[in-house]
Amino acid sequence: MIVVMDHKASKKQEKDVIAEIRRLGFKDHAIHGVEKTVIGAVGDERQKSQVKEALETLAGVEQVIPILKPFKLASREVHKKSSIIKVKPGVEFGGKKIMMMAGPCSVENEEQLMKTARAVKKAGAHILRGGAYKPRTSPYSFQGMEEEGLKLLAKASKETGLAVVTEVLNEKEVDIVAEYADILQIGARNSQNFGLLKAVGRQKRPVLLKRAMSGTIKELLMSAEYILDQGNPNVILCERGIRTYETATRFTLDLNAVPVVHRDSHLPIVVDPSHGTGFIELVAPMAKAGIAAGCDGLIIEVHPKPHEAFSDGPQSCTFPVFNKLMKELRPVAKAVGRIL
Numbered sequence: 001m002i003v004v005m006d007h008k009a010s011k012k013q014e015k016d017v018i019a020e021i022r023r024l025g026f027k028d029h030a031i032h033g034v035e036k037t038v039i040g041a042v043g044d045e046r047q048k049s050q051v052k053e054a055l056e057t058l059a060g061v062e063q064v065i066p067i068l069k070p071f072k073l074a075s076r077e078v079h080k081k082s083s084i085i086k087v088k089p090g091v092e093f094g095g096k097k098i099m100m101m102a103g104p105c106s107v108e109n110e111e112q113l114m115k116t117a118r119a120v121k122k123a124g125a126h127i128l129r130g131g132a133y134k135p136r137t138s139p140y141s142f143q144g145m146e147e148e149g150l151k152l153l154a155k156a157s158k159e160t161g162l163a164v165v166t167e168v169l170n171e172k173e174v175d176i177v178a179e180y181a182d183i184l185q186i187g188a189r190n191s192q193n194f195g196l197l198k199a200v201g202r203q204k205r206p207v208l209l210k211r212a213m214s215g216t217i218k219e220l221l222m223s224a225e226y227i228l229d230q231g232n233p234n235v236i237l238c239e240r241g242i243r244t245y246e247t248a249t250r251f252t253l254d255l256n257a258v259p260v261v262h263r264d265s266h267l268p269i270v271v272d273p274s275h276g277t278g279f280i281e282l283v284a285p286m287a288k289a290g291i292a293a294g295c296d297g298l299i300i301e302v303h304p305k306p307h308e309a310f311s312d313g314p315q316s317c318t319f320p321v322f323n324k325l326m327k328e329l330r331p332v333a334k335a336v337g338r339i340l
């Protein structure tokens with residue numbers, strides 16, 4: 001951390017700052033410039049979140065600038081090489097290959113899920129998505145098939161060979177979801193549910209962590225830190241759109257998050273153009289844009305009959321639309337040095 005002294009700061013104030021730096025367990029290193037004095041406080045600043053505030057309140061201090069990112073395990077400063085998150089043989093995030101996750105918003109019945117699984121597999125997807133536990137704005141909306149839905153996902157996975165990603169809503173359901181799924185999804189609404197983050201951090205399945213709709217990129221990385229800190233290194237981040245003043249789309253897909261995450265973190269990041277836009281006709285252009293921005297995968301909602309879907313029909317691709325999208329994405333991936 002760097003303490004910048006006010007240009008009018010006295011020698012006594014500088015001495016007091018140095019004494020406080022030492023009392024907090026840091027080493028001090030003062031640099032006297034022509035105009036100003038800056039004092040380096042050397043130590044592990046992430047352990048002591050109150051240190052910045054403590055130094056800022058001292059007389060003669062203009063500002064305190066932290067040097068290291070507050071997320072340690074998620075940061076590229078500490079872990080230089082990009083992480084590869086292995087799900088099963090041939091299915092991994094963070095390598096050259098772009099991972100495609102596709103399927104319905106909600107698992108609704110056997111026919112709907114099996115048909116979708118076969119269609120997305122045929123089109124070239126690697127992972128089947130589908131919610132068995134649904135976070136709905138209204139308590140009167142369809143809440144998901146729960147364990148029955150998990151069983152259907154496992155059945156579809158067995159038949160098609162696709163891996164499965166599905167959301168876990170509560171700490172008490174972590175074990176049962178982990179029994180059936182290959183990847184546990186933490187949804188936007190639970191992105192800062194710290195108890196749930198710790199719980200998925202204590203188990204071994206990879207975690208797809210979605211950004212909160214009002215969360216900053218830093219908050220997303222801090223949430224990842226909770227999972228990593230519990231011993232699970234397999235975290236895949238997801239940009240799924242944020243709330244802005246724009247009303248033309250359901251959310252605003254913040255594709256800045258892709259290169260920012262790659263700059264600041266070693267964790268892979270995927271893009272969700274379905275929730276990010278809310279409209280089927282916007283999914284393809286934003287999926288292409290996600291790949292162009294460098295994402296490591298896409299998660300896309302697909303339904304046999306979107307107009308009959310229990311949830312998120314307007315943003316769900318039909319089978320022909322998804323098939324066409326896969327074909328269109330391949331040259332985009334190739335253009336940026338990736339494979340699909």
Ligand code: PEP
Nearest residue numbers: 105187188189210240275
């Ligand atoms: C979903 O994937 O269907 C979902 C609910 O996503 P999000 O948490 O991003 O809204």
Ligand code: MN
Nearest residue numbers: 105301311312
């Ligand atoms: Mn959905």
